[in-house]
Amino acid sequence: MPTLWIALFALVLSVVGYALGRRRAMVSADGDIRNLHSRPNYYGVNAALTGLVPAFLVLALWTLGQPLFLQNSVSGMISDAQIEETGSLGLVMSDVRRVADGLDQAVAEGAMDAETAGNVRIDLTDVRARLGEVGVALGSAVSQETLRAAQAYRAQSSFGDLLKTIVVLGIALAGISYAVMRTNATFRARNVVESGVRWLLIAAASIAILTTVGIFLSLIFNTVEFFRLYPAGDFFFGTTWQPSFTGRGGSSQLGVLPLLWGTFYISLIALAVAVPIGLFSAIYLSEYASPRVRSVAKPLLEVLAGIPTIVYGLFALLTVGPLLLRVFGDDTVGWMQGGTAVMTAGLVMGIMLIPFVSSLSDDIINAVPQAMRDGSLGLGATHSETVRQVILPAALPGIVGAILLAASRAIGETMIVVLGAGAAARLSLNPFDAMTTVTAKIVSQLTGDSDFSSPEALVAFALGMTLFVITLGLNVLALYIVRKYREQYE
Template sequence: MSLFSLFFLILGLAAIGWITARMRAMRMRPAAPAPRPHSLPGYHGWYVALWLAIPALAFLVLWSILMPGLVEQWVLASPAAQALPAADIQRTAILSEAHALADGSLSAAFNEEARALVPAFQEANSFYGTIGIVATLLLAFAGGGFAFLRVRPDFRARNRVEKLVMWVLLLASLIAILTTVGIVASLLFETIVFFDRISITEFLFGTHWNPQSATAGGDEGSFGAIPLFWGTILIGAIIAMIVAIPLGLMSAVYLTQYARPRVRSIMKPVLEILAGVPTVVYGYFAALTVAPAVRDFAVNILGVSSASSESAIAAGVVMGVMIIPFVSSMADDSLAAVPGAMRDGSLAMGATSSETIKRVLIPAALPGIVGGVLLAVSRAIGETMIVVMAAGLAANLTANPFESVTTVTVQIVQLLTGDQEFNSSKTLAAFALGLVLFIVTLLLNIIALSVVKRFREAYE
């Protein structure tokens, strides 16, 4: 029996336990003069189902982690393993091939030693698999029987189930927190190794970026990241915001103040579809349509002879279109949260609709609008595909939006793509860039939340 089959078997037994315990709790309800049971029958059912499933599934997960090591030890102790080579790489390759032959994922062997180990793998898998199945089922029946015997009218099943749910929610929160801590720790450790080789001053304030010649044997290459930081700001925080903020805010004002309900019900979902379009589609659109049009406009209309087919303005414009839904949704929600009495009062005092929007609604909704803009900036500076396909890979420190630039995320991808020496300064630079990007986006999110919290108005 496979692990997936056993998993679904345990879930089926848990469902049977839920039904059985619920029926027993319903039959044990006392007559009307007697006191009411503490918990509803459904809580008794969930109590039995959880006791039946959780210990068994926990053991199943633990056994699935331990079993490969036990099987390998069994195989290595067999007489057929005495002919294995001493080199770890060759030994591992032969064991992997024998394991694939034993479970049927590989039909032919390339090494005779692997074919000789197949019976030992099959015997070990059968032995330890049987142990796992028997132990899992015993735990399931033991837990289910223990919980089923406690089903009584005075048993506080609701308290036990709700406490378990609370622990599950706490575990889910801790997973998110620990994941963030793990990401930061991994970035920080490799960044410290990088700064042991490269000066942090050169990295943060240097103006020349050329890590391609850096190798494991030395610190060759230039790691001045100012061109990357500037390219990220130019595309994500300047050009994209120039496009996204006016269009997003004006669309939110129209949808909340001017659009009829039927028009709003159609336009708002259509606008939010932009948030679901894959970024690679935006990248194709920017590279094949927007970038050539921008280059032709710059050369033929503006007379900019240095205009490139890969430019910051092409990537920034398309990126701004991509994040319009972020700005529009936050502004829409903030404007809709302003009480209608404020708008009606402004109109009643003789203000026009435009004056009411400019002097009453937007100031009242400003914290939510600012928070949405900052979150949109965080989303923009972390974008990769659009920049790769429309802005290029050249680390240029230029204020000309018609020239090619690159961003931090693009360089991270470039540094970690392909066959790289992990201990070289070139590869470690990607972790330093990732840490800087993480800190910047974290600060933007903290600022956005603090702005919303500080200036938020509570209306009744």
């Protein structure tokens, strides 16, 4: 049974458990709600959560763990010769999973029955052609070893899904039964439910921390491996980025300074565009605009935040770049050699960040107490003087935090840079030169077949770790500024 259907059945059981728990509580109180320790709904919620939460937890762990278990189980059927021929065990297992999914699809569409799918042989059947008839495209012929592993993977996956269904629904039923049996008029259902909800909220809040730890761990091991193969000093202080892909990084120059310079240069131009426009628009919308104008202008401004970054990249490539080239190109002042440049990406990225700066600044300005405005106006200050001398100083810590968060967003942008700034890694002060950033090079280093034993591929993880540390530092600095100075104005 698919995971979604199992989850839906568990939800149905929890609804039934809610009704049973509530009914059991009312029966134990002889129908008089005054005899209950808690309100009847708490008894129903207790029964529902007691069955649903453990079932969903087991379902999530099983869904994540089953593919790993199957891969470890089936990988023993793959010979070393086939691994050497294919290139890696991961590529072989990818073919195994693709063939197994193709057999399942063939059975589902009636192209072959389940018994045939489990016993088919390549010397009797053209498996690649049979699977191609049902829309499963395979890049190469299927070997008998791959087919046998796929059949085992398919059989074990089917058994695992069946066992998962039984276990998850059994846990849901057992939890609901236990909760209903201990339900009585004196049971402290409200205390139990509130304690359980508190732990659920703690678990939800912990996801952000665990995600950060997971990102860090996913980067750190490959970063350490990269620095074993390539000197850290050459990486952090090198001024040339020139990967050669000729093996083991013997002639590669992987200095990160040109990439960091391009990243900060483009981000600086983006902030120079986004901060004034975003801040001024926030001041206008919060202090000067009428409610009718604000109700129209604010949603229109925030529409920019919903535009995909690839669309901004196309706008930079097809519109902004050619426009700047006509103004600053060879036919005029000769500063710009092509449409892709730091200025192109910076201007478009700044437009993308305008709603980010505007929305955060607008919320921060609106959070300034009205009493401060009234006090300033009462002392004879004009509206503009109140904005300059009272509201903006009071909101300044939050505005600075918003700007730093926008900076971290600009540093992590990829698609606008790829399409608007070019791919040249250089140290230049000319904003009309083509440059590139850390994120763009991470994409290029991992595009295509990557040999993760070479510095040219592993350097992507070192670049990612560098970017992770920079953006994390900006976010921490923004939170520190907001918390440090916010108390003065409350």
